[in-house]
Amino acid sequence: MAEHMPVDKTFKLFIGGAFPRSESGRTFQVHSADGDLLANAAKASRKDLREAVKAARSAQPGWAGRTAYNRGQVLYRVAEVMESRRSEFTSVLRATGMAARAARTEVDRSIDRWVWYAGWADKLHHVLGTVNPVVGPYFNFTFPEPTGVVVVAAPDDPPLLGLLSRIAPVIVSGNTAVVATGGPSTLAAVTLAEVLATSDVPGGVVNVLTGEKGELLPWALGHMDVNSVDLTGAPDGLENEAVAAAADNVKRIVRSDPAGASPYMIGDFLEMKTVWHPIGR
């Protein structure tokens, strides 16, 4: 039998649960650490970003409307599928030049990180909400709600753990995400998109754009239907003017630890709602 001829994968975007090419027809080359050409990845355009935001917006009420228990199970399902693709994630990290042991460790940590966040879905209210002892006969309580559509700049380092550590705290509470990625995290993001597409995550909850983060982020920061932008993985050269545009609709700007994990990081993408009702007979 003849030697198997490898079937190379076409790297595309992930928008609304589908895998389109960039509407612009633009691509960029992704190379391994050894310099081998791995793919001509889709280079997302401004219109792709707008389509991704639209998909995220339409998916958001349904995702937030799931019970917290259900969201937790869906996220846990993602971890199950990632586990079954451990070798693929490991080779993705190896391709970025990471040593075998380090790559395996990062994949393990990434899966564990995701499981950790899955469990927060129905607990974050306990930690971040309050019942408030006001003066007067009122029942008064404060509880968290998702802020809406969040654009996430995927960190370059660590490429997989950083990606998952920034997406999980966004979507666990019911936000939907548009992930802007490029550079070292491109391969991990494309692979993650395939996991998300084959888990029970509804289309549009996570959308993945590959390309130039420095190009995508100013568009995201100026987009009037984006509620929050996570700049943790933003490139250094991001202009002040671009960040200032976030004020046009009072976006929540987050800068955090690329590989950290905390319920307070979930809190960065939450709104707090306080409800009053009189107590009486």
Next chain:
Amino acid sequence: MAPTDNPPETFGIDYAPAPESTAVVDIADSYGHFINGDFVEPSSGATFPTVNPATETHLADIADGSAEDVDRAVTAARAAFEGPWGQMPGSERGKYLFRIARQLQERSREFAVLETMDGGKPITESRDLDLPMSAAWFFYYAGWADKLEYAFPNRTMAPHGVAGQIVPWNFPLMMAAWKLAPALAAGNTVVLKPAETTPLTALLLADVLQDIDLPPGVVNIVTGAGATGAALVSHPGIDKLAFTGSTDVGKAIQRIASTRRIPLTLELGGKAAHIVFEDSAVDQAVEGVVTGIYSNQGHVCCAGSRLLVEESIADQFVERLRRRVSTLRLGDPLDKNTDVGAINSADQLQRITDMVATGVSEGADLFQPEVDLPDKGYWFPPTVFTGVQQSHTVAREEIFGPVLTVQTFRTAEEAVEKANNTPYGLSAGIWTEKGSKILWMAEKLRAGVVWANTYNRFDPASPFGGYKESGFGREGGLHGLSPYLRERTGGTRGGA
């Protein structure tokens, strides 16, 4: 427009004047900035007047803060942060806050009268809301100062350093208290800028701070208008910013803070929907709607300025509303029988007048009760617009005056759709006797505060703040403490 079909129900009662005495206040001819524990002259020598909006009487000349004045204040605040205040155990810091709370309670009448003279709000409101709430805010946060390690589990927190705080003119002392109390409890020092039309109660607070021996520089007060605020926002020595005011100014501040990466809290404008269902306790709902929009002359960011009433009861409800509005007593804010006081400034009166003219020209139906407006001062009658379309300017833009728009709806879904159809998201009101509908609505409304079968309630233990373009961060409660703290090592700094 004369309400000929709705005669006011006065029951023939004629109220005798019942003005609160002003003898209790002692207003100086002029005030400097309060920096490093002392009142100091403005570097430029420039001043501006503050007037009583109910009489147009000149009250005092106020120091106009320059960038140099702001710099002196920030320097004093930095020294206090690195000196006594920063070294002080939380338990001791808390005691200073308790002292402030007690002083405000003891001198409550003096503060209330001064607040009403400088800002035009009815004395019943400054006496029964602004002052008790200001004292309560300090008392509440005083108790947090030595319990910070219990506030945010598994986090080691530290103060930011010097906080710059800018407060508006609608609740001058109360807004200062909302800002100062959590900042100080967390261990920050502060440079506070009161609004230019209402600086007097903040300056009287400075007197209290001297009396309780607060270490110099812990709280500094620089008076002035927009340019002073801009100097404060741009000062490189500021570690944390908090602003309450208009959405436009808030956005400008966010632009600066985001590029400097300073944590920011914004409490901005609103266009709250006040939703009344047919199964509500209608008389209570009428009172709630009136309180929601006419208290403090509608100078309230969370005012229920858009009434959404279920179509089946709309005519009846509007009729009752008009009758109730016709009984509101407008006049001398110092009079204890006054419901609607003076508009805060000539500028604000002009804005309200222009907005109402726009409402009329766009086709909404105007209702104003017959009221005698005093000859002097800034006044605007309580106003109800019916026949309002979602596209009307008066239904979309914040007026910040005693102007209510009325729209109708047929289903709860439609009410939610209309309520959320705004870039703002500060507050909302719901009136229905059906509990499950309240909770369903409360979940669906995109607003930071939802009042059900009540309206305009505030408490230091209750977080307050907006969704969307109404700002971010909370004031009050545990959630109001966190913006004044940062994680000691690594982690998020929060905000912009």
